[in-house]
Amino acid sequence: MLNVLNDAVPVACWSCSIGHNDSTLFCPHCSKIQPPPGGDYFSVFNLEPRLNLDLKALEQEFHRLSRKLHPDRFARALENEKQWSLADTALLNDAYRTLKDPLRRTEYLLKLLGNGVTEEHNHTDSAGGASKDTSRVPADLLEEAFELNMQLEEMRFARKSGAEDPELLASLEDAKKKFTALLEAVDRDLRVCWTAWDGGDAAARQAQQKKMVALLDRRRYLSNLVRDVNEVMGA
């Protein structure tokens, strides 16, 4: 699957006409900037898809490529070079933003492999629509989450009427601790998955991908809860 994505189509350089690999930002022969290549975000950095990345090396490569690609370097270049510099740098920035953040990186890889939530916006004439994330409540959290939401409502109401309920506050503090701990547990599990995926064969990877989809769902739900608690407690 990944090989298909990375399959390079030979194209001719616009400047020197020598054929080169499609997934290159610069012509290997004349060094001129090329239109945005077709590969994935990993290939921008000349990387195989991986979930554990050396962030320091990634940043260095980002800086090195920025120096060469940025529109500031093409302010007085040909019009088409300017356009490609803009498109290439946007691709570089999008890729870096996605890959430097482990969660975004995981989501991206899953989407690349067809495990992600497909996002297609259904539009009617009058109003546009983009799918809002509707995370399912993990079964084991159903009861506690319900109770927490009730308490949050109560707290909001109390805040509005100016009354403070120390008991409620203490119980919210407890809930916050508990859900934060759960969130940390998810992150630990995710890290285990990353390593397993990076080192696994095709079958092992499939299994990890499934796990990660579930973990990401759970994580989204938990982090929303923690955010709500923080908001209500006026963090």
Added chain:
Amino acid sequence: MAEGRVVGIDLGTTNSLVAYMEGEAPVVIPGADGLNLVPSVVALDPIPADGGRPTITVGNTARRALMETPERVVYSVKRLMGRGLEEIQEELKLFPFRLAEDAQSGPPDPNEVPRIQLGEMRFTPPEISAYVLRQLKRNAERYFGSAVTQAVITVPAYFNDAQRQATKDAGRMAGLEVLRLVNEPTAAALAYGLDRAKEGTIAVYDLGGGTFDISILKLRDGIFEVQSTNGDTHLGGDDIDNLLIAIALGEIFAENGVDLRPYPGAVQAVRKAAIEAKIKLSTEEEARFDIELPNGDRYKREIPREVFEMLIEPVLERTAGPCKRALADAGITPAEIDEVVLVGGSTRIPAVRQLVDDLFQLQARGKKPHTELNPDEVVALGAAVQAGILAGASKTTEEMLLLDVTPLSLGIEALGGTVARIIQRNSTIPASATEHFTTGVDGQTNVAIHVVQGERELASDCRSLARFDLKGIPPMSAGLPRIEVKFLIDADGILNVTAREQRSGTEAQIEVKATYGLTDEQVESMILDSFDNAEADFAKRLLIEARNEAATILAAVERAPQSAAWTQLTADEKTKVAVARDYLAAKMQEDDAEAIREAVQILDLATRRFAELMMEAAVSTAIGGKTMAAASEDMGDEIAAPHPMAAAEFK
């Protein structure tokens, strides 16, 4: 130089400046009055009685007109840039902007670009800014003696798409190709970064005349990577002035029984006094108002610094929120900020410095904010550095690169009026997002998209950027078309959109209708020279000057044979003079100023020995027969007689 210089311009709410890279260092270019700051004030001169063209005055002269003819003068127009009629209602209560009242039928369009009435004429905010830019362009041209056509212009980091576009439009109207819009705090960081430690995290706190920005940057190996930015495009020194003015007007009404508000000239006198008092309170413990009222009374009042600081606290406090949000977005704590840079005239106020100190725990960590560079000039200096980076002309800037971010999230309106974010705030620009759209009804051939900018959940609470229609979708069953729309925020922070229908492979047509702002045609019609072409354009002016210079030297050569010194020249020397003379005479017939200047120099060279002979003769006559060498010994090193044929200096 083939391409000419690129200048850096700080187009400020209160003052504007132009700077450039002189070798390896940025330098501010003064105006004809010798001052670096050009007040961002524009005045329409009285219309000539003979029906001549109306003229516009910019800067200090315009500011002086503010007291005499306030109805012909406008300032702080940056507050209106890129904003619709509906959005500026608050500003109208605080600033004496006079909007043109169009006799148009029907309700006014809330998104319309406002027009400002100056005397008999009306102008859009970008046109007013274009006059300021043109003044700066002229100052630079006067300084260089050559045309300036390319510039980097700074904008508040928190400016949205429409405000940026309006600034670019103003540049175009002024005859400038805007190579880049740079965020003001980032520009300041560039100016400081020239000779500073190569690594670290810095915060730039920029409180100007009308805008507040905070940016957090990471510096590494010459790369200035903005981590986050936040701000308020309507918060600045102006707000402090308005507080003082409101108090003075209230007291004058209460104590003297005079309501000054109907008298714009008198209000301007109060405003001037308020600004002076504010400035004084940065260094003194007390300032005083002493204003003559139209009825001859005087309004006197003392303002201790303590009272002033109490008054302005709510204004200053409004800068704290954006700072905290910027820190949170960058994912760092105040203690992780290595250095703080202060920018903008308002950061001279001691209470502002105290607030910054508290926010970033500076004193507690044995640190001080950077104020080495003049806070009024540092943004323009940074713009010049960025201009140097773009021109690629300086060794210092060769290794520098600025990676800035978009200050506001970009989203599209989804079902139910909510916002689906497609590019998050603080994403490094250029940034892009690709979205796929489809149809909801069989045979549907167009899809409407509404793009907004902002952080709120509902589209109606965000800033509407543009609406467009994807047209020409081939009729298919609902949900079958797959239209790929690419949103790209460029290095200026401005949105570009392209679309393609993927199933049929046709390019979907898009008509991007910006919600606010001028159309291309409108901008075109407002280009200043098309309105006011009374002045010859710069190339023509240069040509005329070069021809004058040529005529002067040719006349002198014409008279040369009458001089005794001429006989001392060899035949060869005389021939050389004749050849150079004919060459210049020929070049003068052509329209190339550069070639004429070159020919003048050749003739100048050919006549050098003759000039020396003449000078020696003149000097020996004057000092009674001594040789040139002996004479110069007598006079020390001061001898500096001009070349008798030297071209006059053209200013």
